[in-house]
Each structure stands twice: as structure tokens, then as C-alpha cells.
Amino acid sequence: MYQFFVDKPVDNGTIINNLYKVSHVIGSGSYGIIYYSNDIQTNEIRVLKQLRTSKHRTKSEVALFENEISIISRLQHAHMPQFYEAFSVNGSLFYSMNYIEGINMEDLIFSTNKTFNEQEALAFILDLLPLIDHLHKRNIFHGDIRISNILMNKGKLFLIDFGLSKIEQNDFKFLEMKQEDYYDLGDILLYLLYTTFSSESKKALPWTEELSLEKETVHLLKRLLQINEAYSTLENITKDVEVALLAITKK
Numbered sequence: 001m002y003q004f005f006v007d008k009p010v011d012n013g014t015i016i017n018n019l020y021k022v023s024h025v026i027g028s029g030s031y032g033i034i035y036y037s038n039d040i041q042t043n044e045i046r047v048l049k050q051l052r053t054s055k056h057r058t059k060s061e062v063a064l065f066e067n068e069i070s071i072i073s074r075l076q077h078a079h080m081p082q083f084y085e086a087f088s089v090n091g092s093l094f095y096s097m098n099y100i101e102g103i104n105m106e107d108l109i110f111s112t113n114k115t116f117n118e119q120e121a122l123a124f125i126l127d128l129l130p131l132i133d134h135l136h137k138r139n140i141f142h143g144d145i146r147i148s149n150i151l152m153n154k155g156k157l158f159l160i161d162f163g164l165s166k167i168e169q170n171d172f173k174f175l176e177m178k179q180e181d182y183y184d185l186g187d188i189l190l191y192l193l194y195t196t197f198s199s200e201s202k203k204a205l206p207w208t209e210e211l212s213l214e215k216e217t218v219h220l221l222k223r224l225l226q227i228n229e230a231y232s233t234l235e236n237i238t239k240d241v242e243v244a245l246l247a248i249t250k251k
Helices: 001-004 053-057 057-070 106-114 116-134 171-196 215-224 232-250
Strands: 018-028 031-039 045-051 081-090 092-098 152-155 156-159
Touching: 001 232, 018 045, 045 053, 045 057, 053 057, 057 081, 057 092, 106 152, 116 152, 116 171, 116 215, 116 232, 171 215, 171 232, 215 232
Parallel strands: none
Antiparallel strands: 018 031, 031 045, 045 092, 081 092, 152 156
């Protein structure tokens, strides 16, 4: 009830920090509200993220928001959000970033019935790997790699939403975190492969029985999903994706 009364979005047309004119809300989560806005000095589109007012009551929620700001400010990648500034207005915390044009992969699949065959699904993962590599080389663990956090624009992939991301300097702990990101990659790959699946059986079966895949793709999935020995490096994942793609093209 408290959240209902205090977490009302900023009105459309409001100018925030004497710079950003809010157009409309483009997203909201459990602890943040995201606005489409214009920089009134440059007339460029900017995205504002606001920590919900109800979350200001706990230091841990504020710390999560500040952690997200710290991570986004380190990214420096054309296919990830570009950070501009963090600020406070009337006690509310905000940060601004660039607007990434594209369609959310979840929306693309469900609204247009987009499907991926085995080759297309593997190629998708191969395109995603350099983005994950960029993060891991900076000791950043994304923590929430899923289709709803991937945008596509003209065939190019963009990774967003770093609310659960962390920076870890301990090599052993970071290996575990990296493997969580790898698991998410396996989950995405499996999800994409199922977009072409049509079952005539009423009985749910394991993916190894339902999907007809090359043995190289099965090997890749079992390691990503940690059914078999988990991957420890992105280089080995990249190699196995390429091997699986080659097996398909040779058919």
C-alpha cells in the first residue's frame, strides 16, 4: 500500500534536473522506473532511471542502485548503455544514459512469432559472446542474461539491464559468477531452439529427447547447463559454438 502511494511516476512533460524533459515511462521494475526523455540543450533522446521512492528507506536498495550506476559507468561498449550522469532531485535518485533503439528479443519472438533453427540459434549465441567477454574482462558479472534483456536492431545485439550485475576481484568467486552467466547462455540457446519445436505428444520429455540436434550442439548445451563439466573460459565456449556451426554447414 505504501508503494502504491509513493511510487508514482514523474508526470509527462516534467523537466528533471533542469535538463531532461520526460516524455513517458518506457519500463518499470521492482525497484526502478525508466523514462524516455529529451535533453533540452541538445535535443537528444536520453533514458532516465529513477530509484523508486519506497526503496529509499533501506540502505541495501540504495546501495544496489549505486552499484548499478558504478557498473554502467564502466561499460564503454557501443552495444551496451552509455552512462551520462547520476543526480538527486528532491531526494529522488536518478541516472541518465543513451537510448538504444531496437526490439526486445522477448517481444520479437512473441509478437512476430520469430523462430530460430539450430544454425540461427547458434549464430545468435556467437554474436552475444563478445558482449559477455567485454564484461568478464572487466570483472563484471551480468547476472541476468535473458532474452528480455537483449535488444536487436538491424541484426545487431545489444545487452541491457545491469541491475543485478556485480564486480568481483576474487578469481575463484568470479569463476563461479561467470559460470552463472554461461548457464544463462545455455538457457537462451535452449529457448531459441524450442521456438521451432512442435510437440505431438502430450507427455513432456527432456530436451535431449524432444529436440533433434547435432551431437556438437548437445555437447555445448550440456556443458553450458552444467549437466557435464562446466565451462571455465569464454574461449572454449566460442570454440565449441563454432564447431557446432561447422557441423551443421557440412551436412
